[in-house]
Amino acid sequence: MIRVRFWGCRGSVASPGRATARYGGNTACVHVVGYDSHEPGAGAHPDNPQVVLDGGTGLALLQSVLMRGLLGRGKGHAHVMLTHFHWDHLIGLPFFTPLFIPGNKVSFYGACDQRVQSSIERLFTSVYSPIKGTEHLAAELEYRKLDPTGETVDGFEVSVADNRHPGGALSIRLQYGDRSIVYSTDHEIGDEAIDEKLVELARGADLWIMDAQYRPEQLARHIGWGHSSHIDAVRLALRAKVRKVALFHHKPDHDDHELDRMGLEAQQEAGDHGLKIVVARDGLVMDL
Amino acid sequence: MRGEAMKMTIFGARGSYPLSRRDQLRYGGNSTCIHFQTASGDDLILDGGSGIRLLGDEMMTRQFGSGQGRAYILVGHTHWDHILGYPFFAPFYRPGNRFVVVSAGQTNAHIREILSGQHEDMHFPVPFEDLSADLEYLTFRPGQHLALGGFKVETVQLNHPGITVGYRIEADGAVATVFTDTARVTKARLGDGMGGPDPDDGFSKEFKSRLAHCARGSNVLVHDSHFLEHEIVGRYHWGHSTFEDALEMAHLADVGTLVLFHHAPEHSDAVVDEKLAMARDLADGVSVEAACEGMTMELGRSRRPQSGEWQADVVDWGADGGQKGAL
Ligand SMILES: [Zn+2]
Ligand SMILES: [Zn+2]
Ligand SMILES: [Zn+2]
Ligand SMILES: [Zn+2]
Numbered sequence: 001m002i003r004v005r006f007w008g009c010r011g012s013v014a015s016p017g018r019a020t021a022r023y024g025g026n027t028a029c030v031h032v033v034g035y036d037s038h039e040p041g042a043g044a045h046p047d048n049p050q051v052v053l054d055g056g057t058g059l060a061l062l063q064s065v066l067m068r069g070l071l072g073r074g075k076g077h078a079h080v081m082l083t084h085f086h087w088d089h090l091i092g093l094p095f096f097t098p099l100f101i102p103g104n105k106v107s108f109y110g111a112c113d114q115r116v117q118s119s120i121e122r123l124f125t126s127v128y129s130p131i132k133g134t135e136h137l138a139a140e141l142e143y144r145k146l147d148p149t150g151e152t153v154d155g156f157e158v159s160v161a162d163n164r165h166p167g168g169a170l171s172i173r174l175q176y177g178d179r180s181i182v183y184s185t186d187h188e189i190g191d192e193a194i195d196e197k198l199v200e201l202a203r204g205a206d207l208w209i210m211d212a213q214y215r216p217e218q219l220a221r222h223i224g225w226g227h228s229s230h231i232d233a234v235r236l237a238l239r240a241k242v243r244k245v246a247l248f249h250h251k252p253d254h255d256d257h258e259l260d261r262m263g264l265e266a267q268q269e270a271g272d273h274g275l276k277i278v279v280a281r282d283g284l285v286m287d288l
Numbered sequence: 289m290r291g292e293a294m295k296m297t298i299f300g301a302r303g304s305y306p307l308s309r310r311d312q313l314r315y316g317g318n319s320t321c322i323h324f325q326t327a328s329g330d331d332l333i334l335d336g337g338s339g340i341r342l343l344g345d346e347m348m349t350r351q352f353g354s355g356q357g358r359a360y361i362l363v364g365h366t367h368w369d370h371i372l373g374y375p376f377f378a379p380f381y382r383p384g385n386r387f388v389v390v391s392a393g394q395t396n397a398h399i400r401e402i403l404s405g406q407h408e409d410m411h412f413p414v415p416f417e418d419l420s421a422d423l424e425y426l427t428f429r430p431g432q433h434l435a436l437g438g439f440k441v442e443t444v445q446l447n448h449p450g451i452t453v454g455y456r457i458e459a460d461g462a463v464a465t466v467f468t469d470t471a472r473v474t475k476a477r478l479g480d481g482m483g484g485p486d487p488d489d490g491f492s493k494e495f496k497s498r499l500a501h502c503a504r505g506s507n508v509l510v511h512d513s514h515f516l517e518h519e520i521v522g523r524y525h526w527g528h529s530t531f532e533d534a535l536e537m538a539h540l541a542d543v544g545t546l547v548l549f550h551h552a553p554e555h556s557d558a559v560v561d562e563k564l565a566m567a568r569d570l571a572d573g574v575s576v577e578a579a580c581e582g583m584t585m586e587l588g589r590s591r592r593p594q595s596g597e598w599q600a601d602v603v604d605w606g607a608d609g610g611q612k613g614a615l
Contacts, residue, residue, distance in 0.1 A: 008308075010308075012376065013306075013338055013372070013373065013376045014306040014317070014318075014338050015308070015341075016306060016312070016316060016318055017308075017313070017317070025317065026307065057307055060305060060307055061307070085410050086411055091372060094368060095305055095553075126449070127366050128366060128368050128371075129368065130448070130527055132449065166409070167409055167410055226413060252341070282308060
């Protein structure tokens with residue numbers, strides 16, 4: 001089984017405040033845990049197989065959970081997969097506590113190992129960070145390219161496909177046992193060849209986490225910015241016959257009421273095809 | 289609304305990184321940004337943490353929305369929490385607006401490189417060249433005095449990794465001093481060029497009195513209060529203070545109001561409430577507040593206004609004058 005917990009669902013920049021209190025204002029970070037037992041609470045064990053998707057500001061909330069496991073004792077190995085290298089997906093990493101504990105290992109994955117490494121190093125350079133360089137981090141670091149032909153990471157079968165996004169971004173599918181989730185943040189729907197590959201990647205998944213930054217009328221003014229509307233997301237999800245969609249990468253100035261409305265509109269668009277729509281929010285847990 | 293005096297508004301009070309938590313709604317989760325406005329409407333911004341996005345939205349409802357705004361931007365330092373909001377500052381994308389970015393450094397190219405680095409195509413979809421407002425740069429050495437339009441500004445290097453600047457900002461006869469990030473100097477020396485042979489060489493005392501001189505008689509001192517005493521042990525080199533350190537500086541400098549600032553991301557509203565209550569218990573004549581998003585203070589006349597012989601080292605005359613640059 002898979003437990004998914006959302007820690008940051010915003011795009012672009014963190015937008016904390018009263019207007020966004022229910023859905024949360026942290027930028028992209030999703031924790032995916034695999035577990036086998038049916039016993040209650042099995043999904044919550046700190047040392048289950050697990051993967052972190054993106055390192056936005058939500059990571060600051062997730063890290064306290066991770067620290068309860070082996071990572072808190074300097075015996076852990078964190079797997080952090082980066083869809084791409086835009087700041088909103090990285091900016092939680094400069095204060096990621098497991099990096100400061102000797103004995104830990106942190107593996108960063110992305111479309112290209114050199115770009116993963118240069119991004120992480122950039123975050124810690126002395127102009128931007130008091131740490132003054134990754135050489136001062138206590139944990140062992142590893143930079144890896146996500147294999148486009150598929151691989152296994154901490155018990156998860158991982159496969160990827162390219163999004164349509166300025167500078168590129170990856171969609172990541174994680175399969176654990178017979179359960180699967182697909183994470184497609186930062187993708188602009190509309191290029192049929194790319195969309196078809198994503199539909200193939202997502203086919204039959206239990207959950208598809210999808211970029212739904214804009215309303216259609218906003219999208220019209222932001223063609224080429226690399227994000228989608230909630231309506232387009234639902235239409236693509238119907239093609240892939242997934243069970244559930246989590247609308248994700250919310251626009252920073254969309255308040256809670258706006259996201260409520262977008263959720264209802266998306267569910268309406270899904271019609272009676274049995275597709276369930278969830279608007280992702282910080283703290284949301286889904287057991288699949 | 290313009291009043292009789294300089295107005296200070298907090299748009300981000302959080303340190304280290306912005307964070308969204310339901311138990312932090314009162315003090316807010318945006319990272320550092322403070323806005324100053326003189327009675328005659330001159331704008332000055334200190335720091336571009338995530339709070340600057342909200343300030344920018346407010347400014348766009350004024351003359352910045354039609355490309356007729358001008359403002360000074362003081363760069364405290366360039367750690368992420370203090371700059372990550374600039375790419376989301378809407379007035380930067382409106383042609384006609386003019387900004388003077390004021391920072392400590394050797395060359396204008398240096399700060400431009402740091403700001404444009406946030407827009408590298410690998411990390412941000414909008415190139416720096418798309419900032420259609422007019423950005424100018426003004427650099428100084430910490431310790432120098434700056435005349436910026438209607439603002440008289442004094443500068444001092446703080447005790448924080450790299451070069452971090454504390455600012456004394458005077459206008460309309462009122463003074464606000466801001467020390468966003470600074471560590472307990474008796475425990476660590478962190479700023480570039482601040483290393484010294486031993487802890488008893490008088491440096492600590494000299495350093496504190498330099499900061500106190502900068503903040504002397506301020507109506508308001510906004511000061512780093514990141515850690516609680518039990519948290520700072522072993523973390524002196526992180527570059528932050530406790531509220532006790534902030535109070536010590538407030539007393540040394542004889543300020544009217546101390547505003548506790550740079551709240552730790554781990555601290556809920558209840559913890560900041562507690563920090564504020566403890567600080568008030570020890571305040572001994574200083575009034576104490578905790579910075580929260582949206583907090584506005586109208587600053588009355590300073591208790592110790594500037595003496596007549598104040599001399600600027602760097603001058604930007606503002607909208608009316610053509611002259612600019614180091615004297
Ligand atoms: Zn993004
Ligand atoms: Zn992106
Ligand atoms: Zn800071
Ligand atoms: Zn700093």
